[in-house]
Amino acid sequence: MFNDTIAAISTPIGIGGIGIIRVSGNDAIEIVDEIFKSPSNKKLVDMQSHTIHYGHIVNNNQQIIDEVLVMLMKAPKTFTRENVIEINCHGGHVVLENVLMQLVKHGARLAEQGEFTKRAFLNGRIDLAQVEAIMDIIEAKTELGLNQAINQLEGTLSKQIKKYQDTLIQIIARIEVSIDYPEYDDDEIISNNFKTDISQLNHELKALLQTADTGKMIRDGVCVAIIGQPNVGKSSLLNALLEEEKAIVTPIAGTTRDVIEAYLNIEGMPFLLMDTAGLRETEDIVEQIGVKKSKESVLKADILLMLIDSSRNLTSDEIELIQNVQNKDVIYVRNKIDLEPLVTHDLLKSYHNEAIIIDISAKNQLGLDEVRQQLKQYVLNNKKTPQNNAVISNHRQKESLLKAISSLDKVEEAINLSLPEDCLAIDLHDAYGFLGMVVGEALKEEIINELFGRFCLGK
Numbered sequence: 162m163f164n165d166t167i168a169a170i171s172t173p174i175g176i177g178g179i180g181i182i183r184v185s186g187n188d189a190i191e192i193v194d195e196i197f198k199s200p201s202n203k204k205l206v207d208m209q210s211h212t213i214h215y216g217h218i219v220n221n222n223q224q225i226i227d228e229v230l231v232m233l234m235k236a237p238k239t240f241t242r243e244n245v246i247e248i249n250c251h252g253g254h255v256v257l258e259n260v261l262m263q264l265v266k267h268g269a270r271l272a273e274q275g276e277f278t279k280r281a282f283l284n285g286r287i288d289l290a291q292v293e294a295i296m297d298i299i300e301a302k303t304e305l306g307l308n309q310a311i312n313q314l315e316g317t318l319s320k321q322i323k324k325y326q327d328t329l330i331q332i333i334a335r336i337e338v339s340i341d342y343p344e345y346d347d348d349e350i351i352s353n354n355f356k357t358d359i360s361q362l363n364h365e366l367k368a369l370l371q372t373a374d375t376g377k378m379i380r381d382g383v384c385v386a387i388i389g390q391p392n393v394g395k396s397s398l399l400n401a402l403l404e405e406e407k408a409i410v411t412p413i414a415g416t417t418r419d420v421i422e423a424y425l426n427i428e429g430m431p432f433l434l435m436d437t438a439g440l441r442e443t444e445d446i447v448e449q450i451g452v453k454k455s456k457e458s459v460l461k462a463d464i465l466l467m468l469i470d471s472s473r474n475l476t477s478d479e480i481e482l483i484q485n486v487q488n489k490d491v492i493y494v495r496n497k498i499d500l501e502p503l504v505t506h507d508l509l510k511s512y513h514n515e516a517i518i519i520d521i522s523a524k525n526q527l528g529l530d531e532v533r534q535q536l537k538q539y540v541l542n543n544k545k546t547p548q549n550n551a552v553i554s555n556h557r558q559k560e561s562l563l564k565a566i567s568s569l570d571k572v573e574e575a576i577n578l579s580l581p582e583d584c585l586a587i588d589l590h591d592a593y594g595f596l597g598m599v600v601g602e603a604l605k606e607e608i609i610n611e612l613f614g615r616f617c618l619g620k
Contacts, residue, residue, distance in 0.1 A: 163243070163280060166192055167272035168264040170257050177252030182260055184269060185277055189244040190233065195267040196220070196260075197231055197248075205246070210235035218248065218260050226263065227256050241277055242284040275616025282601065282613075289601025290318050293555060296616065297380055305429040309379045312550055318558075319600050321369070321551040328362050329593045336582050336589070355585065356576045363569040369551060370562050374543060376554035378463070382424060382431035383540060386462035388455060388486075390479055391438075393470040394496040397523035399423065399436040402532065420454050427533050430540050435462065464539050465491040466532070471520070472500035475508070483512045492535050493518045499525055553599075561598040568592035 166186025172179070184193060190206050197205065199216035208214065212233050218226045230249040239245040250256050265271060273279075278295055281287050287295075290313055297310035312318075332355060387395045400406055403423055421436040437455035459465065465486055469479065483493075493509055495502070498520045509516050519535060521528030553559050568591040575584050594602075 163187075166269045167276055167280075168261060168269040169272035169277070170261060171247070172252070172257075174254055175252075176254070180250045180252040180257045182248040182250065182257060182264070183272075183277060184246045184248070184264060185239075185241045185243045185272075185280060186269070187244060188268060189246050190235070192264060192267045192269050193231065193246045193248070196263045197229070198223075205231065205233050208233055210238070218250070218263065220263060221266075226259050227251055229260075240286065241280040242286045243280065273613075275613035278616055279613040287314075288319050290322075290558065290599060291316065292601070292613075293558075297554065299617075302382060302424050302431040303379075303426050303429045306379050306431055309376065309552060309554065313552070313554060318551045318553070322596050322599050325362060325366065326593055326596050328358070329589055329596070332358055332362075333586060333589050333593070336586050356573070359569060359572050359576070359589075363566060363573065366562060366566050366569065369553060370559065370566065372551070373553040373559040373562075376552040377556075378540060378543070379431070379552075380554050382433040383536070384433050384435065384461055384463045385425075385466060385536065386435045386437055386455075386458040386464075387466045387468060388437050388459060388482070389468035390470070390476060393468045394523045395468050396421075396436050398466070398468060398494065398496065398521070398532075399434055401523045401526060401529055402434065420458055427537050430537060432536055459486065459489070463490065464536070465489050466494050467491055468494045468496050469504055469509075470497055471495040471502045471504045472497045474503050480512060483509070487513055490539060491517075492532075494532065495520045496523055498522050498527065558599050561595050564598075565592045565595035568595060 163186060166184065166188045168182060168184045171181045171183045194205050196218050197214075197216050198219055199214055205214065210233060214231045214233065216229060216231065218229050220226060227250045232247040232249065234245040234247075236242055236244050248260060250260055261271075278287075278292055282289060282292050294310045294313035298307060298314065301307035301310055336355065387398055389395055399421065402425055420438070423434050423436075425432040425434050435458050437458050467482065467486065469475070491513075493513070493516050495504060495506075495509075495518060499522045506518050509518055517535065519528055519531050521532060523529075553562060568588045571588045572585050572592070575588070
């Protein structure tokens with residue numbers, strides 16, 4: 162499909178023991194042969210595939226640039242389904258740049274971001290769901306996220322989507338035969354069969370859709386906003402949970418002006434903690450911006466940790482905040498329990514009857530395990546994964562699946578209204594197409610380019 166050969170440094174820039182340059186394309190082996198010299202003077206083009214060879218990279222004057230190991234992989238059994246060579250150099254930046262420039266001088270082109278993976282996709286080596294899984298593996302924040310990404314890379318979701326498409330093909334074929342040869346079929350029996358099969362398929366798609374929130378939580382982390390009045394201990398709680406001094410803590414109210422974000426790993430589950438500015442009316446322009454961002458964080462968050470200083474009476478602003486957040490998943494955290502309490506459990510429950518309340522002392526590291534357990538329980542309560550382990554992990558996949566379900570809803574409605582079978586076929590074909598979009602079939606070029614643009618060079 163591609164006529165040119167691309168090259169890029171695949172390892173992070175910096176000093177390291179090893180740096181790898183990847184080359185892919187029809188002429189990859191011939192180009193590397195121009196600059197690689199083995200002790201035996203044998204050419205890579207004559208070597209067996211999937212072998213490693215010792216030698217040196219040299220310039221046009223036969224001066225040695227680096228001592229290397231070259232991994233030779235011939236098409237089609239490679240990541241891109243093209244000839245691929247990986248040159249293992251020493252990890253210095255200057256060495257890698259010099260070797261890369263030699264490849265360019267002999268006919269390779271510098272790869273664009275994500276171009277190796279893009280070639281794997283366009284050459285049919287992987288589908289788009291697996292492409293996204295590669296990025297998820299690279300960006301995995303916990304072992305749970307890594308396992309989800311590996312399952313998707315192995316084709317768990319792709320195989321399930323293909324199974325649903327096969328079911329649709331069988332239904333479409335039966336309908337079209339019925340349309341072309343109506344005299345051979347009993348309309349009522351066929352309609353009932355279609356209805357049962359379509360209803361079952363739609364039920365399974367909706368069950369898969371329910372995994373979208375779980376997939377997002379595992380992939381991106383559960384978004385947790387720590388909110389409350391100024392100086393109730395929000396930053397102290399963030400630091401205590403992270404076990405590091407992430408946020409500045411002072412006795413001065415309004416110290417936190419911006420939202421501070423950090424990831425917390427609780428038994429393999431990722432949580433994005435957001436320490437927010439204290440919610441209060443203020444004349445300080447900078448603090449006003451912080452308060453505005455805090456309110457945005459409340460809307461964005463999956464779960465709220467509302468911190469309350471138990472050693473002082475509730476303010477009218479706190480009471481109003483309690484009333485305003487009851488439509489969210491919220492945990493009330495009574496801080497400073499080492500001091501004489503003025504805010505009791507009963508008082509909080511008088512404003513929010515079903516309140517979940519945890520007592521802590523962020524300063525003295527008390528009650529933190531219960532906070533972690535409550536956050537973990539939130540994930541367990543909301544985690545939905547079908548038996549086949551297929552999970553919808555991002556917004557693009559979710560939107561395509563929603564469109565497929567909408568098409569099948571229309572089919573079920575048409576059956577209930579006893580509409581002609583050719584009306585069913587149109588929406589069934591649409592459902593098939595939308596399912597295909599989950600794995601990258603018939604996507605617009607600009608969407609594909611945008612997705613691969615998120616990758617680093619060399620991947």
